[in-house]
Amino acid sequence: MIGDLCDRAIFWACAIGMLLGVASMSLAGGAALPPTARADGSAALKIGLLMDLSSGSAEVYRDRQRAFKLAIKHVNEGGGVFGLPVTVAVGDATADPEKAVAAARYLVEVEGVHAIVGPNASVSALPVAERVIGPSAIPTVSFSATSPELTTVADNDFLFRTALSDVTQGPVLAGVAHERGFDNVGVIYVDDPWGRGLADAFEAAWEGPLKAVPVDRGRTGFLTALRESASGEAQALVVIAFESAALTMVREAIDNGIYDNFVFGDAAKRASLVRSLGGARLGNMYGTGPASAPNSAASAAWEAAYVAEYGALPVLAYVKETYDATVALAFAAQAAGRLRGAEIRNRLREVGSSPGTVVNAGPVGVADALRILANNGEIDYEGASGSMDWDGNGDLRRGHIGIWRFTEDERIEEVRAAAFEK
Helix, strand or coil: HHHHHHHHHHHHHCCCCCCHCCCCCCCCCCCCCCEEEECCCECCCCCEEEEECCCCHHHHHHHHHHHHHHHHHHHCCCCCCCCCCEEEEEEEEECHHHHHHHHHHHHHHHCCCCCCEEECCCCHHHHHHHHHHHHCCEEECCCCCCHHHHHHHCCCCEECCCCHHHHHHHHHHHHHHHHHCCCCCCEEEECCHHHHHHHHHHHCCCCEEEEEEEECCCCCCHHHHHHCCCCCCCHHHHEEECCHHHHHHHHHHHHCCCCCCCCCCCCCHCCCHHHCCCCCHHHHCEEEEEECCCCCHHHHHHHHHHHHHHCCCCCCCCCCHHHHCCCCCCCCHHHHHHCCCHHHHHHHHCCCCCCCEEEEEEHHHHHHHHHHHCCCCCEEEEECCCCEECCCCCCCCEEEEEEEEEEECCCCCEEEEEEEEE
């Protein structure tokens, strides 16, 4: 009882701040608000975007917001859901799980959203699933929360993911380290659900000596951890950390002569690392992250639409996944014919798998899908990031893990994609 009262106190404090700040997203500039109900009383679908907008890389959340907005644009230009434009609201999850819970409650209890895209971080997705979306029956699709713990979280089957669990990334990361010629490595990982999950998956697949060292999420210096991880004569460091921590970690390792070879998990796929440390130091260092299927018509259609809208493709991770999460929820609502959470949830697996007419990401595919569903047809959505075929836990049955590298001229280059299928 006391815990619930505390939760709600945090929620209302957060809600008041959000009402004065980032509470909704304008998709049409100064245009008049779209209609929110039909003559028969049917309401418009409202989707919340829940992600960290106040810490970390502005480039990361900018590109993911762009993908969300592009998805809403394609849905609305394709006829909307129930013939009405989809409306949106935004919650700032910050980097604090308690604030993420409060932001989720704000979206549900104040904004009245019918579905949520996010949260972006596993450490926030776990309590949000257990304390908000599960009890409130709000279908939610996270685009970048990859912890294996989310597979069995107590979410009443309301949390889905368009990103593969890290049980799939860990073995690919281990394979990359072996391919680079290393057979003895150190691992430093953030001690949270994401970091532990990826580190455990890496270790389970690794053959050879390994010294893994956890570090607190807010830590700013890593010399002690670096020396401990290298104590077994490690040849390279596997970095499982977020952007700012990864940058500090690698700089300290190089400056103190502890490591000069690195392999990176998905959260370190940031151009800021190679630009800050230089291509001479980080050029030809490899990492892993999400990837779309090679030669995918759906991915190509999405990329053309994204470039037409924003001028260039994003290079960071989980942007296509954000788009797919958004349109999948719109399709499920249209298929359900109602805005009840359980009915939308029940249709998510149907719109992402066979049988049904295959429809691709992008404006043409989205419009086709909405038309088919409005006529009581069935679709099989092929997303920009890959198949949306979900299992009973809301995890993807198949997908791809990408292998990338930093270049000497300080870029990120995609190398290849490794397929995964259950």
